[in-house]
Amino acid sequence: MEIMNGKELSRQLEGDLQKQMSLIQSTQARLPLLVVVLVGEDPASLSYVAQKEKACARVGFLSKVHRHAETITQDELTQIIVSLNLDPEVDGILLQLPLPKHINSSALLQLIQPDKDVDGLNPINVAKLYANQKGFVPCTPKGIMTLLHAYHVELSGKKVVVLGRSALVGRPVAQLMLNQNATVTICHSKTQDIAHHTKDADVIVVAIGKALFLDQSFISKNQVIVDVGITRVEGKLVGDVDYEAIKEQCALITPVPGGVGPMTIVSLLENTLEAYQEHMKEITHARL
Amino acid sequence: MEIMNGKELSRQLEGDLQKQMSLIQSTQARLPLLVVVLVGEDPASLSYVAQKEKACARVGFLSKVHRHAETITQDELTQIIVSLNLDPEVDGILLQLPLPKHINSSALLQLIQPDKDVDGLNPINVAKLYANQKGFVPCTPKGIMTLLHAYHVELSGKKVVVLGRSALVGRPVAQLMLNQNATVTICHSKTQDIAHHTKDADVIVVAIGKALFLDQSFISKNQVIVDVGITRVEGKLVGDVDYEAIKEQCALITPVPGGVGPMTIVSLLENTLEAYQEHMKEITHARL
Numbered sequence: 001m002e003i004m005n006g007k008e009l010s011r012q013l014e015g016d017l018q019k020q021m022s023l024i025q026s027t028q029a030r031l032p033l034l035v036v037v038l039v040g041e042d043p044a045s046l047s048y049v050a051q052k053e054k055a056c057a058r059v060g061f062l063s064k065v066h067r068h069a070e071t072i073t074q075d076e077l078t079q080i081i082v083s084l085n086l087d088p089e090v091d092g093i094l095l096q097l098p099l100p101k102h103i104n105s106s107a108l109l110q111l112i113q114p115d116k117d118v119d120g121l122n123p124i125n126v127a128k129l130y131a132n133q134k135g136f137v138p139c140t141p142k143g144i145m146t147l148l149h150a151y152h153v154e155l156s157g158k159k160v161v162v163l164g165r166s167a168l169v170g171r172p173v174a175q176l177m178l179n180q181n182a183t184v185t186i187c188h189s190k191t192q193d194i195a196h197h198t199k200d201a202d203v204i205v206v207a208i209g210k211a212l213f214l215d216q217s218f219i220s221k222n223q224v225i226v227d228v229g230i231t232r233v234e235g236k237l238v239g240d241v242d243y244e245a246i247k248e249q250c251a252l253i254t255p256v257p258g259g260v261g262p263m264t265i266v267s268l269l270e271n272t273l274e275a276y277q278e279h280m281k282e283i284t285h286a287r288l
Numbered sequence: 289m290e291i292m293n294g295k296e297l298s299r300q301l302e303g304d305l306q307k308q309m310s311l312i313q314s315t316q317a318r319l320p321l322l323v324v325v326l327v328g329e330d331p332a333s334l335s336y337v338a339q340k341e342k343a344c345a346r347v348g349f350l351s352k353v354h355r356h357a358e359t360i361t362q363d364e365l366t367q368i369i370v371s372l373n374l375d376p377e378v379d380g381i382l383l384q385l386p387l388p389k390h391i392n393s394s395a396l397l398q399l400i401q402p403d404k405d406v407d408g409l410n411p412i413n414v415a416k417l418y419a420n421q422k423g424f425v426p427c428t429p430k431g432i433m434t435l436l437h438a439y440h441v442e443l444s445g446k447k448v449v450v451l452g453r454s455a456l457v458g459r460p461v462a463q464l465m466l467n468q469n470a471t472v473t474i475c476h477s478k479t480q481d482i483a484h485h486t487k488d489a490d491v492i493v494v495a496i497g498k499a500l501f502l503d504q505s506f507i508s509k510n511q512v513i514v515d516v517g518i519t520r521v522e523g524k525l526v527g528d529v530d531y532e533a534i535k536e537q538c539a540l541i542t543p544v545p546g547g548v549g550p551m552t553i554v555s556l557l558e559n560t561l562e563a564y565q566e567h568m569k570e571i572t573h574a575r576l
Contacts, residue, residue, distance in 0.1 A: 106421065123411045123414070124398065124411045126411070126414065126418055126419075127411030127414040128411075130455065131394065131414075133394065156478055157478050157479065157480045158480075159480075165466055171418055175459075178476075181476070183473065183474070183476070183478075183485065184474050185473040185474075186466055186471070186472050188466075190444055190445045190469035190470075192447075197471065
């Protein structure tokens with residue numbers, strides 16, 4: 001059994017970003033800027049946003065958080081997105097989800113300019129993913145693919161089973177696997193015999209948000225297991241996978257914490273830098 | 289074994305559309321209009337477009353075909369789409385694919401107003417499908433779902449295997465199945481053992497464009513089989529399924545021709561009528 005150490009890999013990748021930033025700092029007139037729009041006081045959202053700000057600071061990006069009360073209206077949020085779209089200094093716009101129930105999140109995501117959509121949830125980027133075209137990919141799925149690639153997990157022709165079908169993780173990760181020529185099965189709460197599918201898989205991605213769900217009864221030998229879940233149980237963070245119970249049987253497994261989580265953050269940084277580079281290219285082209 | 293008779297079902301559905309049209313003809317100032325944009329002389333495209341025009345005529349829709357030479361430029365096609373978007377009499381815009389290689393199809397599909405995108409290929413509609421929200425669904429996948437529903441095929445919790453991963457059929461049909469709570473596996477040319485998956489399925493959808501591919505070696509008993517392929521072999525139309533060889537073993541199967549093909553056409557009519565009704569509603573609202 002080998003651990004897929006997302007924490008270590010993300011540090012290496014941040015190191016690469018820092019190197020690129022040294023060059024940018026000495027040659028460019030402005031730095032990458034990520035703007036996070038945060039509504040309300042959800043503790044998980046607050047913690048995620050704080051992590052994203054810290055990560056930006058570590059690699060030398062600028063970041064701003066637009067904080068708003070739960071009572072903000074759709075029109076007000078629309079105005080904010082429009083002004084961020086128009087601001088030439090803003091490279092990435094991240095609308096922290098979930099939003100309050102009176103807000104239509106889809107309409108706002110649709111509004112974010114695709115070239116600033118570093119979370120990959122604008123329809124243009126979603127459609128690109130499903131058409132296997134280059135575009136911004138949601139950060140958790142992107143991080144998973146980077147991690148698997150770093151550990152030399154070959155996906156072409158392999159059987160991948162994804163547990164969970166959310167728009168944020170399950171569906172996009174399934175599409176990325178399909179784009180890598182894997183044979184992909186998506187299981188979910190209505191699947192009749194999940195173990196039947198997971199036992200047959202070469203790679204299992206678990207993204208259902210049920211603490212310690214995937215135990216020995218679901219697995220066979222020498223599989224690659226990616227755990228996207230993160231739940232606090234008796235003060236301790238655990239994943240969707242019963243790590244201690246199954247780790248010895250796996251070929252490769254991600255720990256929680258220190259697996260997919262840090263890969264998500266570094267993927268956001270990579271997307272932001274990519275957005276910045278495209279924006280700087282456009283300026284250069286406009287000047288020529 | 290029972291045949292899923294798409295020809296018969298599509299006639300019934302066209303009958304329903306005709307009834308709705310009688311009411312529309314006697315009460316509304318204008319009729320539904322579908323505009324097809326056709327480039328070049330591809331014989332298959334010419335035949336599909338002719339079928340679509342005939343179907344419109346049968347139910348009483350108006351239709352127009354914008355025919356253009358292979359030499360048309362991207363800018364010219366862009367101008368055509370923009371003017372169709374602006375034309376209040378146009379309900380549906382269908383860009384017949386494939387387009388010549390010098391044309392960027394994605395850019396044009398992206399341009400079609402989502403409310404006129406009766407082929408369901410605009411990114412907004414693609415993203416809605418993947419988010420399980422209401423929007424226009426591509427006609428072949430929509431037709432398949434209508435057919436399965438009419439034959440009372442329960443999909444929730446069932447194992448569905450889709451062969452093929454095109455943006456037009458394989459991927460959207462997989463998403464529709466997932467939205468119906470099926471457990472979905474997508475197989476393709478890089479899948480190592482397709483029979484391993486198809487034998488285990490409750491429902492198999494074959495959309496790979498290989499004549500008579502799915503034979504006895506791929507199936508088990510009492511399955512539901514949907515054949516999307518259509519190829520001319522020695523003057524005869526055949527599907528991706530070796531129908532004669534396997535029909536007795538199936539619970540339900542679509543024939544070729546007369547299965548999925550007519551369902552695709554009637555789905556286009558349904559989408560066009562839906563677009564028309566939305567447009568008429570908007571006019572009424574604007575008047576109030």
